[in-house]
Amino acid sequence: MNASRETDFAYQAVYRYLTQLIDGPGGEGAMRLPSLRQLAERLNVSISTIQYAYALLEKEGRVYSVAKSGYFAQPASAVMPLGRGNDLLETVYVNARCFGMRVLSADDPASIQPLDSPLLMLERELMRQYPRQAQVPAQPCGELELRMLLAARYTSSPTHCWHAEDVYIGADVRGVLEILIAVLELRNATVVVESPCDWMVLRLFQSADVRVIELPVQPGGELDPRQLKMLLETEPVRLILLSSVLNMPRGSLTPEENREAIAQLLRDHGTWVLENDSYSELGDDCERRPLRDLLDPDRLLVFSTFEKVIGVEAPYGFVLARQWRTDLQRHFLLRSFRLSPIRQKAIARLYASGRVDQHLPVLKRLLKERRTRLIELLREGLGDTLHIDEPQGGATVWVRSSRRVVMGAVFQRLLKQHVLIAPGELFSAQGMHGQYMRLSATASNGPELEGVVGLIGDALRLAPDG
Structure with missing residues (x-):
């Protein structure tokens, strides 16, 4: 070559x-x-x-x-039935890797328009500037250039401001959250999460024996302030996990009045908040303020990842926190994430050059087109069989069976036909959302998608009553 x-x-x-x-x-x-x-x-x-x-x-x-x-x-042609102990999540993970599987279970927005090419080009340029022989001091909390950029990007006012020492970068979101569970001493503690909630977060809490209380997201995207107030007054809530802007997988935006009421409650009770900022930049509404701007920054931690916007070449997770500095530094040092300093510098310069901000409107437009097409096919092919929550961003569509069905039967039938969905029960620790499923809008965009939608309709119609 x-x-x-x-x-x-x-x-x-x-x-x-x-x-x-x-x-x-x-x-x-x-x-x-x-x-x-x-x-x-x-x-x-x-x-x-x-x-x-x-x-x-x-x-x-x-x-x-x-x-x-x-x-x-x-x-x-490998298709795995339910995993050990009927572990549905294991079944989804393993079958997502099967060749020939039509995977509608994933949430990978950047896959349709990744920034891997400009990222790798920047990395190659940096490799020439920073030869491998050069001795670089160890930075266990992440490359300083990238930490400084994130601190500046998240600063919105003199009171809601961040500095490089408030930013910690890990190999992925899972590793960062594992550190937070240890630092915040969440084992056997009580945590409130909005529901539906990311299955990875729920599994991490489950493995750490965290007591999870779910606060359901209403159809309009609201959270019930009265229910939250009761929980804060009657339960020993150590932490509440909330979305910054866009709640996924529902794909909803919380109305401004409701967000302010929730934020006021949390400020009044001095509740620690862990904000999930992974999807904020993928919402259709660019003017929506992040939740963190309404909260006490000294009782706040924010986590996110670059992967949702840049793609698989930027899998790193990060957290911003003003407090817990000594404990966070110690845990990141002990974890010894092996992160490429050059890759981190390349990510920083991808943002600093404005390339990511130019990319975001294009990515959001493509995602909206894919979601719209999937919703059109679902409505044309399935009619009243499904109720669709109209998403306001992201790469997936959250749908509910209009008839109560055994969703496990729907899942298994589709699996045998090499179609993989994400059943709603994966997004709850308490058996909620059993009539829901999450469907990826990025899985396919051709004629094959019509056939997949037809298979979903057949599976729902043939499923036994739930």
Whole structure:
């Protein structure tokens, strides 16, 4: 490959090579694939290029990785029934990697328009500026350039301001939340979460023996102030988890008066708030103020990730917190996240150059087009079978069966037809949302989507009464 082709298209060539390897003779089972180093030497490209090609294939379900063993080709027709102990979430995770599966369970907004290409170009430029031989002091809480940028980006006033030492960057959101659970001493404590709630958060709380109380999001996006007031007065609430702007998976925006009433309650009670800011930039309403601007910044922690906007090449999670500085620094040091300083610098410069802000309107327009198309097909093909909560942003659609059905039967029937949905019960720790499902608007945009919608309609009509 010549220099320009390697710069822009090397990962595509590696991707094509691997797909031919997988699809070739003997490529139908759990075939072990070459290691990163072996392929880098064989194809004369960098290890990071091989990693990116493998990441694409893994996201498509063509390959899967095993710790300390490497990468393997995914069996072409594997469908896993319910996992150990009828673990529905395990079933969703495993089958999402099956080749040929139409995955409507994911929430991956950046997949339709990632910023991986400009990010990797910036990284290559920085590699030339910062040779690997240069000794860089360890920064266990994240690259200072990126922390400074995030602090500035989240500052909105002299009172609601942040500094680099308030920002902590980890390998992913899961790792950051695990640290917060430890630092805030949430084990066996009581936490209130808005419901539906991200399944990863619920599983992390469950594994840490956190007592979770769910505060349902109403159809219009409101939270009930009276119910919250009662909980704050009668329960030993250690923390409340709320969305910054856009509640997902419902895709709703809380009305301004309701947000102010909730914020006033939290200020009055001095409640610690953990704000989920992962989806704020994906809301259709660009003028909506984030919840954090209505709260006491000294009783607030904010977490988010770059992945929802930039894509899989920027998986890092981060948290902003004014308090707990010593404990957070110690836990990030002990966790020893192995983060590329060059990749972090590239992310910082992607934001500083304005490239992300230019990208966001395009991404939101594409997401809205995909959501609109999916909703049109659902209404045309399923009629009154489904009730659709009209989303106001994001990459998914939250729908409810108009008839009470056994949603597990719907899930299993679709799974056998290689269609994977996210049942609503995954978004509750207390068995709520059993008649709901989350559908990805980014899974497909062609004629195949009409057939998938037809299969969903058949599964709902044939499901037994719940």
